[in-house]
Amino acid sequence: xxxxxxxxxxxxxxxxxxxxxxxxxxxxxxxxxxxxxxxxxxxxxxxxxxxxxxxxxxxxxxxxxxxxxxxxxxxxxxxxxxxxxxxxxxxxxxxxxxxxxxxxxxxxxxxxxxxxxxxxxxxxxxxxxxxxxxxxxxxxxxxxxxxxxxxxxxxxxxxxxxxxxxxxxxxxxxxxxxxxxxxxxxxxxxxxxxxx
Numbered sequence: 304x305x306x307x308x309x310x311x312x313x314x315x316x317x318x319x320x321x322x323x324x325x326x327x328x329x330x331x332x333x334x335x336x337x338x339x340x341x342x343x344x345x346x347x348x349x350x351x352x353x354x355x356x357x358x359x360x361x362x363x364x365x366x367x368x369x370x371x372x373x374x375x376x377x378x379x380x381x382x383x384x385x386x387x388x389x390x391x392x393x394x395x396x397x398x399x400x401x402x403x404x405x406x407x408x409x410x411x412x413x414x415x416x417x418x419x420x421x422x423x424x425x426x427x428x429x430x431x432x433x434x435x436x437x438x439x440x441x442x443x444x445x446x447x448x449x450x451x452x453x454x455x456x457x458x459x460x461x462x463x464x465x466x467x468x469x470x471x472x473x474x475x476x477x478x479x480x481x482x483x484x485x486x487x488x489x490x491x492x493x494x495x496x497x498x499x
Contacts, residue, residue, distance in 0.1 A: 373408055407456035410446065416462050421483045423461075428477040429453055435479060439467035444481060 356368045373392035381387040393408040411426045423444055427435065430448050438445045441464045448455040465483040472481040 372404065375411065377411055377413070407447075407449075407454040409457050410455050412446075412457055412459055414459065414462065416485070419485055419487075421461055421463065421465055421485060423459060423481040423483070425457065425479040425481070426477060427453075427455055427474075427479055430455070430477065432474045435474060437472060437479075437481065439465075439470055439481075439483065441465060441467060441486065444483075446479065 357365050358368055359365055372394055374394040375391050377389045377391070378386055389412070391409045391411040393405045395405060413424045415422045415424075425446050427446075427448060430450075430453050434448050434450050434453070436445075436447045436449075442461050444459045444461065446455065446457045446459070461483070464486040466486050467483060470481060470483040472479060474480075
């Protein structure tokens with residue numbers, strides 16, 4: 304019995320001895336585990352120092368803790384009927400497929416345009432209202448938080464031109480909601496032409 308076999312419970316070893324198919328699957332899993340260990344090692348070498356913390360255990364050993372790492376996505380159907388996917392978090396795909404950890408976390412943002420206004424909802428958990436910096440132009444919003452504990456940044460392109468000076472916002476339970484009136488002066492492209 305090899306040392307690898309000692310890592311597995313007895314019942315799969317008995318089954319494996321009878322069927323070579325399971326032996327091949329075990330070999331594939333071992334190879335995948337080696338690949339994942341190597342990728343994890345490469346990833347941890349590139350982690351910014353702010354994401355590496357050391358803790359002392361009761362027995363005196365020191366262990367490293369990495370994180371927090373956040374990655375997620377939101378998907379909805381756009382006005383053209385095609386899916387729109389928005390990623391959020393602090394992990395982005397880097398060059399050659401290797402993940403990159405950013406210092407700022409990109410929050411989840413949802414934008415809803417109604418008849419007369421645009422609603423922007425931003426998730427900023429754990430943040431104090433006074434730490435949020437909100438800037439706007441006629442076609443974008445920039446949301447940022449920069450504290451020792453939380454760092455968020457997101458630049459949002461709005462679907463229409465808005466009156467940023469008339470914007471209102473509120474923050475409650477980790478959710479920022481910004482309501483901006485549409486710029487009614489914006490007219491559809493082109494003018495109707497009568498048919499004679």
